[in-house]
Amino acid sequence: MDQFTENAFNYDAGKYRTPDGAPADIVIFTITSSPRSTKKKSLPHRQLEILLIERKGWPFAGQWALPGGFSNEKETLLDCAKRELAEETGVDSVHIEYFNAYSTPDRDPRGWIISHAFVALVNEKYLEKRKAADDAADVRLFSVEEALKMELAFDHRQILLDSLQQIQRQMLTTTIAKEFLPEEFTIGELYQVIQTVVPSFEEKNFIRKITATRSRQGLIEEVRGHDGELKQSNQYSQRAAQLYRFTDYVPQLSIYS
Amino acid sequence: MDQFTENAFNYDAGKYRTPDGAPADIVIFTITSSPRSTKKKSLPHRQLEILLIERKGWPFAGQWALPGGFSNEKETLLDCAKRELAEETGVDSVHIEYFNAYSTPDRDPRGWIISHAFVALVNEKYLEKRKAADDAADVRLFSVEEALKMELAFDHRQILLDSLQQIQRQMLTTTIAKEFLPEEFTIGELYQVIQTVVPSFEEKNFIRKITATRSRQGLIEEVRGHDGELKQSNQYSQRAAQLYRFTDYVPQLSIYS
DNA sequence: TTTTAATATGTCAAAATGACATTATTAAAT
DNA sequence: ATTTAATAATGTCATTTTGACATATTAAAA
DSSP, rough: OGGGGGOOOTTTTGOHHHHHHHOEEEEEEEEEESOSSSOOOOEEEEEEEEEEOOOOOOSTTTSSOOOEEETTTTTTHHHHHHHHHHHHHHHSEEEEEEEEOOTTTTSSSTTOOOEEEEEEOOOGGHHHHHHOOOTTTSSSEEEEEHHHHSSSSSTHHHHHHHHHHHHHHHHHEEEEEGGGOSSSHHHHHHHHHHHHHTTTTTOTHHHHHHHHHHTTTTTTTEBBOOOOBEEEEEOOOSSSSOOOOEOOOOOOOTTTO | OOOGGGTTTTTOGGGGGOSSEEEEEEEEEEEEEEEOOOOOOOOOOEEEEEEEEEESSSSSSEEOOOEEOOTTTTTTTTHHHHHHHHHHSSSOSSSEEEEEEOOTTTTTTSOOEEEEEEEEEGGGGHHHHHHHHHHHHHHEEHHHHHHHOOOTTTHHHHHHHHHHHHHHHHHHHHSSSGSSSSSSSSHHHHHHHHHHHOOOOOTTTTTHHHHHHTTSSTEEEEEOTTTOOOOOOOSSSSSSSSEEEEEEEOOOOOOTT
């Protein structure tokens, strides 16, 4: 006999202990790019980074933690996560997704608090303003590598590990690469983004596979200018590279085909 | 300033409203099989079904709902879900997986209650005892089709829809088919199980694709008897069919290869 | 004996893959 | 003016895979 089987007459929500809060924590991923050389045209160095906040109060004061906050009864967890994301980054309407719940007893010294973890993917262009403003602030980006070496608050290291595995899988099975790319991009950029998230990724003849229209029903398509000419870019190379964009095609993968 | 930034001195967990409970709800899927004919050897009719419970008390008394119950502060949500699953089906150690949180305000008339949804996949062989015992009981299996036509309690229809989409994706991208099959199975059975969950699934030359060792690094392997001879079954057909089992190979899918 | 339902193999052109080598482009350096 | 460097793209070709159909196997049932 559990609470569900009580009837209106004897129902009393207060007779069991209830949680002490329902927070949303967000792993905010971005890929930063920095020039590898000042003189020549070359692809930038790219790095997967996450945003962390230095805690001021108890518990875990002085330690770095994932951004997050408690939700209230008037909003969904997604709304809460979006609100927190907007507070930390100043952006809304980016890719954000529910991901897992963390409920190990005593994971939070403040009480019985189940954390709801979200993953957000933010293009670095949205973080540029912020970046300038907080040198030596209590909010900053860390490379995932760095972050994993740190002692993070709560079980946030585990949350980070799990979220990393999640976006590595998604990078190869969905089109989330687009979240880290400009609208129009070169094959080289796309390849770099994939490798930044999944270092082991390697595909010989990548350009041929990705641009072969037959099998992959046009995952990406060539960009053309107003004049109908193929639009190219020589930002990274002497030889101009064709620009592509993602189509709205949703690939369906199967281990049985 | 949120609760995370309070310090030990002025921290007071009671100053915000807190949730009125943290339940786990479970979508328990099974595939039932029933003979299509009494006389001839033929493949059975298979149907995807879920387990529902008729509610006795407020709220939603008399309506059918997903099995579930409130968790307590001494256990994880997964422990809670496993406990509920064991109560309803008498089985433990089956495939069970966290899936999503449902937090729409007022989704539960009893208060602010965020539900944690799990998916469990149970082989029908574990439900056989139970099935016999409760004709006309308040716990029974419904085909997914039926269930979607009913007025389920809470937002359980939405949870069902989401979980269905989830296992359809997983059926094609992971080896969850094994949860619905005996240890040793024929290609025909495997094909049927996939189609039962994903009706649109169709693969010409399925047997050749699935048994070609080169590409799919041995997703399944032939079963041999003690004598080293290939083990076959003529349960469903005149001509004996080769028996296979899943290997522990984990397929890695990619839209870029 | 013939039919039947499921299982399995034969055939063969078309397409995709894998592994390398080669060519193209052109701003920047010399 | 010539060379260099970095990225982009194509050439080649043997090997595999796929797609679409036709054909064979088996043993119980009609």
